[in-house]
Amino acid sequence: MNLAQPSPVAPHAAPAELGASLVPGGVHFALAAPEATAVELCLYDPEGRHETARLALSPDTRDATGGVWHALLPCSDDEAIGLVYGWRVHGPWAPEQGLRFNPAKLLLDPWAREVLGRYDGSALHQGDERVDGLPTGRPCPLDNGASALKARVVADLPPLQQPRPRIDPARRVIYELHVKGFSALNPALPPALRGSYAGLAHPASIAHLQALGITTVSLMPVAFRADEARLQALGLSNHWGYSTVGWSAPETRYWSGSPGSSPRTEFRAMVEALHAAGLEVVLDVVYNHSAETDELGPTLSLRGIANRHYYQLEPDNPARYANWTGCGNCLDLNQPLALRLVMDSLRRWVGEFGVDGFRFDLAPVLAREPIRQQGRFNPQAPLLAAIAQDPLLRPRLMIAEPWDIGPGGYQLGAFPSGWLEWNDRFRDEMRAQWLLHTGTRGALAHRLAGSSAELGRRPAHSSVNFVTAHDGFTLRDLVSYQHKHNLANGEDNRDGHSHNLSLNNGIEGDTDQPEVLRRRALQRRSLPAALCGALGTPMLLAGDELGHSQQGNNNAYCQDNPISWIDWQQADTGLCGFVRQLLALRHELGLLQAAGWWRHDAQGPGPQALWFSPAGQPLGDADWAQTGSAGLMLLLLPPRDRAPRTTAVLMLLNPGPLALDFCLPGAAPWRLALDTETDRLNAAGTPVPSPFPLAAGSLALLLADPS
Numbered sequence: 059m060n061l062a063q064p065s066p067v068a069p070h071a072a073p074a075e076l077g078a079s080l081v082p083g084g085v086h087f088a089l090a091a092p093e094a095t096a097v098e099l100c101l102y103d104p105e106g107r108h109e110t111a112r113l114a115l116s117p118d119t120r121d122a123t124g125g126v127w128h129a130l131l132p133c134s135d136d137e138a139i140g141l142v143y144g145w146r147v148h149g150p151w152a153p154e155q156g157l158r159f160n161p162a163k164l165l166l167d168p169w170a171r172e173v174l175g176r177y178d179g180s181a182l183h184q185g186d187e188r189v190d191g192l193p194t195g196r197p198c199p200l201d202n203g204a205s206a207l208k209a210r211v212v213a214d215l216p217p218l219q220q221p222r223p224r225i226d227p228a229r230r231v232i233y234e235l236h237v238k239g240f241s242a243l244n245p246a247l248p249p250a251l252r253g254s255y256a257g258l259a260h261p262a263s264i265a266h267l268q269a270l271g272i273t274t275v276s277l278m279p280v281a282f283r284a285d286e287a288r289l290q291a292l293g294l295s296n297h298w299g300y301s302t303v304g305w306s307a308p309e310t311r312y313w314s315g316s317p318g319s320s321p322r323t324e325f326r327a328m329v330e331a332l333h334a335a336g337l338e339v340v341l342d343v344v345y346n347h348s349a350e351t352d353e354l355g356p357t358l359s360l361r362g363i364a365n366r367h368y369y370q371l372e373p374d375n376p377a378r379y380a381n382w383t384g385c386g387n388c389l390d391l392n393q394p395l396a397l398r399l400v401m402d403s404l405r406r407w408v409g410e411f412g413v414d415g416f417r418f419d420l421a422p423v424l425a426r427e428p429i430r431q432q433g434r435f436n437p438q439a440p441l442l443a444a445i446a447q448d449p450l451l452r453p454r455l456m457i458a459e460p461w462d463i464g465p466g467g468y469q470l471g472a473f474p475s476g477w478l479e480w481n482d483r484f485r486d487e488m489r490a491q492w493l494l495h496t497g498t499r500g501a502l503a504h505r506l507a508g509s510s511a512e513l514g515r516r517p518a519h520s521s522v523n524f525v526t527a528h529d530g531f532t533l534r535d536l537v538s539y540q541h542k543h544n545l546a547n548g549e550d551n552r553d554g555h556s557h558n559l560s561l562n563n564g565i566e567g568d569t570d571q572p573e574v575l576r577r578r579a580l581q582r583r584s585l586p587a588a589l590c591g592a593l594g595t596p597m598l599l600a601g602d603e604l605g606h607s608q609q610g611n612n613n614a615y616c617q618d619n620p621i622s623w624i625d626w627q628q629a630d631t632g633l634c635g636f637v638r639q640l641l642a643l644r645h646e647l648g649l650l651q652a653a654g655w656w657r658h659d660a661q662g663p664g665p666q667a668l669w670f671s672p673a674g675q676p677l678g679d680a681d682w683a684q685t686g687s688a689g690l691m692l693l694l695l696p697p698r699d700r701a702p703r704t705t706a707v708l709m710l711l712n713p714g715p716l717a718l719d720f721c722l723p724g725a726a727p728w729r730l731a732l733d734t735e736t737d738r739l740n741a742a743g744t745p746v747p748s749p750f751p752l753a754a755g756s757l758a759l760l761l762a763d764p765s
Contacts, residue, residue, distance in 0.1 A: 076126070076402070077169025078143065078211045084132040085211055089145055089167065090395050091363050092125025093157065096148035099129070100164060106142045106174045106208045125364075141211040142174055143167070144203070147363050151197040153186070156366040156376030158357065160185045160197040163206070166303060166359040168399055170209035170282075171406070172322055173304040177207055177349070177358060179287035185357030193354075207284070207303065207358060215326055218412045220333035225273045227519045227595070228653040231641060232340070233272035234527060235600035236298070237280060237312045242623040253623075254314035255324040259331035267337060270603060270634075271641030274338040274455075276417055278528055280325065281341075281403075282307040284349035284358060289616050292548040297618035298528060299342075300385070300419060303349040303358055305403040308411075322411075329412045338414040340455055341407060345389060345400045346423035346462065352379050352386030367395040373430045380429045382464030388423050391441045400424075400441060405450055415455025417480075420462040422469045435469050442474055457522060471512035477520070478595060481509055484523040488588055491687045491713040492581060492755065493537065499690050500682035502711070503669060506692065507656050508593035518664065519652035521594035525585045526602055530555060531612045533602035534630075537581040539566045543610030546617060554613030567610060580755050583636055583734040584713070587757045590644045591709050594652055603637040605630030632737045639739040643731060643759070649694040649707045656694070666695040672712075674721035687714035689752070693723055706762040712752045719749035722760070732759035 079086045087099050101111040115127045131138075145167060149159030163185055166173065181188060182205065187198040241247055241257035251257040258275075267275065282304030285295040299309065313321040329339050348368075350361045360368040370380035370388040379387040391397050407413045418424060425439035445451050457478040460469045473479055487505040490497040504511065505523075513520045526533050531542075542554045543566075565574050582605070589596045600606075601624040608614050614622045644650045654664030669677050672689040681688075690711045696704035708728060712718045722728050728750075729743030735753045743761060752758055 075169070076398070077167050077171065078141075078209065080135060080138055080211070080213060081130065084130050085138045085141065086128065086130050087143070088126050088128035089147075089363065090124060090126045090367075090398075091147050091149075092367060092395070093364065094125070094127070094147045094149045094159065096161075097127040098146040098148075098161070099131075100144050100146060100203065102142040102144070102203075102208055104140060104142060107204055109203055112146075135213070138211055139213050142208050143211070144206060144208045145363065153195075153353070153377040154375070156371045158185050158361050158365045160357060160362055162197065162199055162201050163357045163362050164201075164203040164208070165357070165362045166207040167209040168305070168359055168363065169402065170304050170307050171212050172210040172320065173282040173307045173310065174208045174210050175206065177284035177303070177356070178205060179285065179290035180205070183356040183358060185362060209304075209307075212320075212322060215322065215410055218326075218330065220330045220412070222412070222414055223273075223333055223336050223338050225338050226651075227517065228651040229645060230274055230338075230519065230595050230652075231272045231644070232274045232276050232522065232595060232597040233267065233270070233600055234276045234278065234342075234597060236278045236528070236622070238618070239297075239622045240600055240624060243620065244624070244626045246626070250316070251314050253312070255308070255312050255321075255328040256314040256316060256319075259328040264331065264335045264337075267332075268335055270638055271645060272337070272598065274340055274414075275332055276340040276342060276457075276597070278342050279344055279419075280309050280312065281305050281343065282309050284356075286349075286351065287356070289548075292616075294548065294616040295618050296616060297622060298615040300344050300615070301349040302344045305343075305345070305399060306406045326411050333412065338455065339412070340415045340417055340457065341413050342417045342419060343404075343407075344419045345391070345403070346418075346420040347383040347385045347387050347389060350387060352381065353377055355386055364395060367393050368399075370426075370429045370433070380433065380464075382423050382426065382433065382462045382467065383420050384463050388426070388464075390428065391424055391426075391439065392428050397440050397444065401444055401448070401451075404445070405448070408450055408454060413454075415457065417457040417459065419459055421458035421460055421473065422462045422464065422467055426464060433464055435464075435466055435472065437472055437474065446474060446476075470509075471515075475516055477516075478522050479513065479520060480527070480597075481505075481513075481521040481523055481594070483512070484509060484521065484592065484594070485525055485527075488525050488585060489536070492585055492588065495687040495714050496685065497687060498683055498685050499677065499688050502687075502690060502713070503682070503692070506588070506592045507667065508652070510655060514655065517652070518593055518655045519595045522597050523589055523592050523594040524597040524599070525589055526599045527597070528599065529613070529615075531610075532599065532606050532608055533582055533585065534578075534605050534607045535610055535612070536585075537578045538607070539610040539612075541566065541610070542612040544613050546611060546621065547613060548616075554611075577755065579633075579737070580734060580753075582630075582633055583737060584755055584757050586637055587640060587732065587734050587759075588711070588713075590640050591650060591757070591759065593656060596644075598637070600624065603634045605633055636737045636739070640732070643739060647707060647761075648704065649696060654697070657697075660695070660698060663697055665697060668693040668695070668723075670723060672710075672718045672720045674723055689714065689718045689720065691720055691723070708760040708762070710750065710752050710758040710760070712754060712756050715754050717751060717754050719751050720758075722746075722748035722750055724762075726762040728760040728762055730758065731761050732757070734758070 279299030656667035
């Protein structure tokens, strides 16, 4: 095949898939551009620097109903696999109408399965012309083809070999990690694999995950991203990955480059290795916005292909974008084309790569009505309905981050049955109680009991409880800093949350004061213990069990360096051992799992929960309203249909600043299973006296002998 002077492209039947598909006799290329006047397929050399052919799709190849431009490029499979291509799309330049066509810009296929290159942040990729940095209102005539992002034609991966793990939802424990940050500094890995998909699949990484006792690895975004030009000018990058431009293509920066592999094959091998170890794989996906940002951002893909069919535009000024994400734009999943992009991407990650579920970033955006209808959140939105009926996606784990910055942006509890939701109110209450000694008994009990007011219409595991996540302080920094230290982010410390979150007499960071160190170590044990003792699905942040610090940076999204990377050589081995034992105890004790909602009486399928004051008395209205992190005692009794020798569990909580004596209920001989005042769990179960003394800021777990 002579790509320098190709034959005219003949009309061909519309393909079943968009993007580039290998078919008998060649490659079928298809691009949905309903309002375009012409579309050109541009082929490039293997490095993506030099255009080797430009194929004009004539109007009679345009699908009359869906605006899909398509053609068959005749070639053998050997010639087809590895072809590098991009699109040039012609049409009106009329931003005031929401039309931003500019054929001078080579555009990345939204359905790309592998992406070549890296967006460099230069003005060359602006769709509009700038003079002295100011828009002229005209399209930019500069050609960006040599440095634009491009897609590569790939073959399908072979069938998956490993069966998916079957995780009991009641026992699920999520572990949120960043592919690079997790292993970049791990000396147990070969240097060439650190920070890569292969590094996460390495036996040393998997051994840590298995020993820890988690069931589910939640990966921060791994789809191909484009770093914001502002960050690149500062020498930074969008390390967290919430700046997607290639929704179905694994990020190439996490590929080890091992001979014979590709980003796709290495990512798939990682999923298979985690499955072989019995671990689920969940992807954090960003379908709420794109890397093209606002109207001042670059034209990389969607904007130049079908702007009005992908984005929520302001009705009174379609040159501007709705910004319910804080990232400059919002995808409009009421539009069939945008909805198809997301659904095809989800199916690709599940069907070809084998992932077990998704965590949806800023999920309310995905269920918002058009902006002309005030952008209201719709629990029957097209995407939610499409997932619910899709036979491939319906059985998978779906987790919503249930907030954005749009109208009515907080939607905790509003997602469909079967979905899990991140519960930031659990996070806030635990921090208030254990670190600031504020809040009421009632608020503490409500969060421990699964936040039933918000999520009670769903199964008891629906609340994803967490104390720390990627967005905010690490656990170590949470108890060590009163203020954020984000100067390295280049925003004069204005970014990130500004709350004072610990009471350590104004001492921040490293210190040699024994009392401060003792209190911090206790808090690092008590907060995970409260997390594992609460009803719901616990989520841990990778590195917290190792004492990872980000030096007080609570918004390290742009720190692809040792600020974010876990320092394995400085690991707190005592804390890690404690967390392992803590998760093992939760796995052993059925009453701590989310098998059913806690009940006030002995009826029903869930455990019976009885609440007492430290004096051993049932709580009245005034007791529930008591503020200042008052002590609390929770007795969990097995339901009547449970095996008669199931162990009752007694949880003693003293988040306040003073030691308390707890008068233990009943005559049963209680044995100590956990006291966070020490870094060891008492597996033997030492008998304890009543009253039982519990140090300030501590949590204890007692077990009754089965009767």
